[in-house]
Amino acid sequence: MNLKSRRIPNLILAAAVMLTLLISWNLFKNFSSVATLQRTSLTVSAAISLSQALQELKRVYQTSNPNVTITYNFGASGALAQQIQQGAPVDVFFSAATRQMNDLQQSNLLINDTRRNLLTNRLVLITPKNGLALSDFKELTDAKIKKIAIGEPKSVPVGQYAQEMLTKLGLWQQLQPKLVLANNVRQVLTFVESGSADAGIVYTTDAKTSDKVTVRLTAAENLHSPIVYPLAVIRNRRNPAAAKAFVDFLAGDRAKIVFQKYGFGIAS
Incomplete structure (x- = not known):
C-alpha cells in the first residue's frame, strides 16, 4: 500500500475522533446549561408577623436569584413547629420566639450552625x-x-x-x-x-x-421574656445549600433595612 493509500484511513480516523470530541463537548455544555437553569424550590415556615417584610424580601432575593422559588407558610410559631416535627417538608423555620426553635433543636431537626437570633419586637x-x-x-x-x-x-x-x-x-x-x-x-x-x-x-x-x-x-x-426571632435551616432537606444561602441573605445588611422599615429591631 503506497503512502497516499495509508493516509486516507488515518484522515477518516482523525475526523471520527474529532467528531466524537465535538459531540461530547456539546453534550457537556448542554448538560451544564440544564444544571445551571434547574430551579430550586425552598419552603419557608415563618411567624405571621413577618409576612409583609418577608414578601418584600422574596422579591428582592429572586431578582438576583431567579432560579430559586420561595414558598412561604405563615402562621403561629407553635403550630408551624409542630408541623415540622410531624414531618412537614420545610427548608427554613423563622420563629417569633425561642421556645419553638428550642423544641426543634432538641429533636435534632435543625442544622445547628445555621441557627441565629435575628430580630426583636415590642x-x-x-x-x-x-x-x-x-x-x-x-x-x-x-x-x-x-x-x-x-x-x-x-x-x-x-x-x-x-x-x-x-x-x-x-x-x-x-x-x-x-x-x-x-x-x-x-x-x-x-x-x-x-x-x-x-x-x-x-x-x-x-x-x-x-x-x-x-x-x-x-x-x-x-x-416578659425577650421577644426574639430566631431562624434556622431544617435538617435532611434536599437543598441545604440553597436554604443556607437564603438564611444568610435574611441576616445580611440589605434585609435588615427592610426589617427595620416594618418596625423590627435587630438582635445584637
Missing part, C-alpha cells in the same frame, strides 16, 4: 381607632372593657408574652373572663379592627400595618 396594647384611651394596663379591668384579644399562649408567642406580662402585673387571673384567644397575632389585630374586641395585645410591627387601631401602651421589656 409588645403593645391596642384599641379600635376611636376606642377607649387607656393609659395603664390596669385599666383593662374596667367594666367598659368587655373583651380583650390575645394570642393563644400555648401556641402563639405573642399570647405567651401577653400572659407573662399580665401575670407580672397581677392581672392574669382577674382578666380571664374577658379574654378572647386568637390563633395568631394577625387574628388578634382583626378582632380589634372589627370591634369584636375592645382591646388587644399585639406586636408593634402588626399595629403599624393597620390604620384601624390605635396603640395605647407599650409594655416594659422587663415584664
Whole structure:
C-alpha cells in the first residue's frame, strides 16, 4: 500500500475522533446549561408577623436569584413547629420566639450552625381607632372593657408574652373572663379592627400595618421574656445549600433595612 493509500484511513480516523470530541463537548455544555437553569424550590415556615417584610424580601432575593422559588407558610410559631416535627417538608423555620426553635433543636431537626437570633419586637396594647384611651394596663379591668384579644399562649408567642406580662402585673387571673384567644397575632389585630374586641395585645410591627387601631401602651421589656426571632435551616432537606444561602441573605445588611422599615429591631 503506497503512502497516499495509508493516509486516507488515518484522515477518516482523525475526523471520527474529532467528531466524537465535538459531540461530547456539546453534550457537556448542554448538560451544564440544564444544571445551571434547574430551579430550586425552598419552603419557608415563618411567624405571621413577618409576612409583609418577608414578601418584600422574596422579591428582592429572586431578582438576583431567579432560579430559586420561595414558598412561604405563615402562621403561629407553635403550630408551624409542630408541623415540622410531624414531618412537614420545610427548608427554613423563622420563629417569633425561642421556645419553638428550642423544641426543634432538641429533636435534632435543625442544622445547628445555621441557627441565629435575628430580630426583636415590642409588645403593645391596642384599641379600635376611636376606642377607649387607656393609659395603664390596669385599666383593662374596667367594666367598659368587655373583651380583650390575645394570642393563644400555648401556641402563639405573642399570647405567651401577653400572659407573662399580665401575670407580672397581677392581672392574669382577674382578666380571664374577658379574654378572647386568637390563633395568631394577625387574628388578634382583626378582632380589634372589627370591634369584636375592645382591646388587644399585639406586636408593634402588626399595629403599624393597620390604620384601624390605635396603640395605647407599650409594655416594659422587663415584664416578659425577650421577644426574639430566631431562624434556622431544617435538617435532611434536599437543598441545604440553597436554604443556607437564603438564611444568610435574611441576616445580611440589605434585609435588615427592610426589617427595620416594618418596625423590627435587630438582635445584637
